[in-house]
Amino acid sequence: MSASSSPVLYEARHISKNYGNVVALDDVSLTVRAGEVIGLVGDNGAGKSTLVKALSGAHQPDAGELLLDGEERRWRSPHDALEAGIETLYQDSGLAPNLSISANMFLGREIMKKGILGKLGFLASKRMNTVAHEELDRVGIGVPKSDRTVTELSGGQRQAVAIGRAVTWARKVIILDEPTNHLGARQSKEVLDVIREAKVRGLGVVFISHTLPHVLEVTDRVVVLRLGKVVRNAPTSEFDAESLLGTITGLLRSEDA
Numbered sequence: 001m002s003a004s005s006s007p008v009l010y011e012a013r014h015i016s017k018n019y020g021n022v023v024a025l026d027d028v029s030l031t032v033r034a035g036e037v038i039g040l041v042g043d044n045g046a047g048k049s050t051l052v053k054a055l056s057g058a059h060q061p062d063a064g065e066l067l068l069d070g071e072e073r074r075w076r077s078p079h080d081a082l083e084a085g086i087e088t089l090y091q092d093s094g095l096a097p098n099l100s101i102s103a104n105m106f107l108g109r110e111i112m113k114k115g116i117l118g119k120l121g122f123l124a125s126k127r128m129n130t131v132a133h134e135e136l137d138r139v140g141i142g143v144p145k146s147d148r149t150v151t152e153l154s155g156g157q158r159q160a161v162a163i164g165r166a167v168t169w170a171r172k173v174i175i176l177d178e179p180t181n182h183l184g185a186r187q188s189k190e191v192l193d194v195i196r197e198a199k200v201r202g203l204g205v206v207f208i209s210h211t212l213p214h215v216l217e218v219t220d221r222v223v224v225l226r227l228g229k230v231v232r233n234a235p236t237s238e239f240d241a242e243s244l245l246g247t248i249t250g251l252l253r254s255e256d257a
């Protein structure tokens with residue numbers, strides 16, 4: 001079954017969000033199907049991260065609805081969205097720098113050992129180290145030993161851990177806000193492979209990037225935002241590098257669009 005005919009997993013309808021006088025999102029709608037990779041693109045300030053925050057429960061939109069598996073949902077916090085199977089990698093990655101890789105992998109989902117009389121639980125660190133390493137390995141992300149703290153990692157390695165965490169836990173949708181930022185060519189390729197694998201697993205993926213060749217390479221459909229509005233939502237096959245750039249900047253003549 002091709003992604004364009006698979007069931008809709010997640011849907012945003014008519015989302016608007018203002019920050020004071022700034023209209024960050026104006027009546028934005030988006031659907032993500034199972035096994036579909038959506039590219040969300042637009043210039044700096046177009047509203048991409050604001051939409052991510054609405055999709056992930058990090059903030060409440062001023063207007064609009066979110067539907068997961070066809071049911072209207074309202075996230076009171078990012079935790080609600082996580083519980084529902086939606087994993088988000090924020091633009092500013094959100095790792096706890098003083099914790100180890102594995103502690104970050106399990107943040108909020110720690111494995112507890114049964115304590116004395118089954119009452120006092122404590123963290124099963126060894127187990128978490130092993131599982132963290134296995135999971136990162138499984139999604140194709142090579143990182144150093146999982147008991148290393150995040151402060152000891154390079155920017156690219158931190159990014160890899162954050163992506164690994166999101167992909168490991170996602171059950172329905174994974175939202176990646178500029179995941180290849182700070183990454184070299186080889187690691188960027190790894191991230192694109194991770195996205196392809198998430199697709200094969202039937203997850204819906206929202207991929208945000210300013211690197212248009214990556215968007216053209218890995219997505220099924222592209223949604224272009226400009227000044228908070230969707231200006232184009234079309235299959236990736238309808239774009240080439242030039243027309244995508246032109247649509248983003250608004251410099252494409254309308255008869256070419």
Ligand SMILES: Nc1ncnc2c1ncn2[C@@H]1O[C@H](COP(=O)(O)OP(=O)(O)OP(=O)(O)O)[C@@H](O)[C@H]1O
Pocket residue numbers: 019022023024042043044045046047048049050051091
């Ligand atoms: N917390 C905030 N307070 C006030 N204005 C904000 C806030 N967050 C975003 N904005 C404004 O909302 C608009 C959309 O910003 P957003 O971060 O969603 O853009 P973006 O498309 O993610 O850009 P970039 O590519 O630079 O990450 C911008 O005009 C921005 O200045």
Ligand SMILES: [Mg+2]
Pocket residue numbers: 048049050091177
């Ligand atoms: Mg952003």
